[in-house]
Amino acid sequence: MLRTTFMLSAIFIAGISSAENVPITGNVSSKCSIYTDTAGVYGNPTPDSLSTDPVDGGIFPVVRFDVTSADYYKAKVSWPQSFASSPTLTDALNWDGEVTVSQTSNAAQSGYETDKVEYENVTEYDLTQSGAVWFQIDSEVSYGAGKSFPGGQYSANITAECIAK
Numbered sequence: 640m641l642r643t644t645f646m647l648s649a650i651f652i653a654g655i656s657s658a659e660n661v662p663i664t665g666n667v668s669s670k671c672s673i674y675t676d677t678a679g680v681y682g683n684p685t686p687d688s689l690s691t692d693p694v695d696g697g698i699f700p701v702v703r704f705d706v707t708s709a710d711y712y713k714a715k716v717s718w719p720q721s722f723a724s725s726p727t728l729t730d731a732l733n734w735d736g737e738v739t740v741s742q743t744s745n746a747a748q749s750g751y752e753t754d755k756v757e758y759e760n761v762t763e764y765d766l767t768q769s770g771a772v773w774f775q776i777d778s779e780v781s782y783g784a785g786k787s788f789p790g791g792q793y794s795a796n797i798t799a800e801c802i803a804k
Contacts (some may be wrong), residue, residue: 648665670708671766671801676773679797686787690779699775700739702799706766714764718778719795726791730783737777740763745770766801774799788801 682688682696691697696790722728736750740752747768756763766772776797782788 669712669801669803670706671712671803672705673799673801674705675700676703679776679778681778681793681795683788687783687785688781689788689793691777692779695748699741699777700797701773701775702797703771703773704799705765705771706769706801709769709804710765711765712747712766713804714766714772714774714803715736715761715798715800716764716774716776717761717798718776718798719780721795722762723794723796725793726789728782728789730786733781734759734760734778739775739777740764740772741769741775742773744772748772 654666677698677700679691679700680698681691682693682698683689684695688695689697693699702716706712716738718734718738720734721732733741738755738757740748740755743751745768748770751764751766751772754765762774764772764774778795778796778797
């Protein structure tokens with residue numbers, strides 16, 4: 640009887656299998672980096688408008704994309720459609736803007752401006768070449784119908800993304 644119990648126990652134990660989950664981890668470093676080259680400043684050329692255009696007393700913001708692996712990323716740059724902070728505003732705001740290539744480090748990037756895709760407040764560029772490319776953003780906003788912007792500090796944000804294809 641003892642021998643039968645022992646054999647049944649041995650068969651039962653032999654039938655149990657063991658499993659272990661072994662993790663595999665890793666870090667991926669993007670081969671596309673974004674830097675603020677020039678912070679933008681709104682000028683106030685008329686009481687009802689703000690503009691980053693230097694003709695209007697502003698400064699164009701400029702962002703730089705550094706790409707080390709060509710044709711793996713696209714740049715997506717959006718001009719503002721709202722203020723991040725401002726005095727209380729009680730009327731409608733009319734936003735407008737433009738994103739343009741202002742400089743490149745690689746002559747092969749010369750087609751970026753003509754090949755860009757624009758929709759709503761977004762501009763996309765296919766980053767087909769390695770190197771640095773600088774994007775200049777023009778942002779303009781007008782307030783109400785003939786209303787003056789209230790005095791105070793105004794700030795808005797540009798969104799710049801490097802998206803893996």
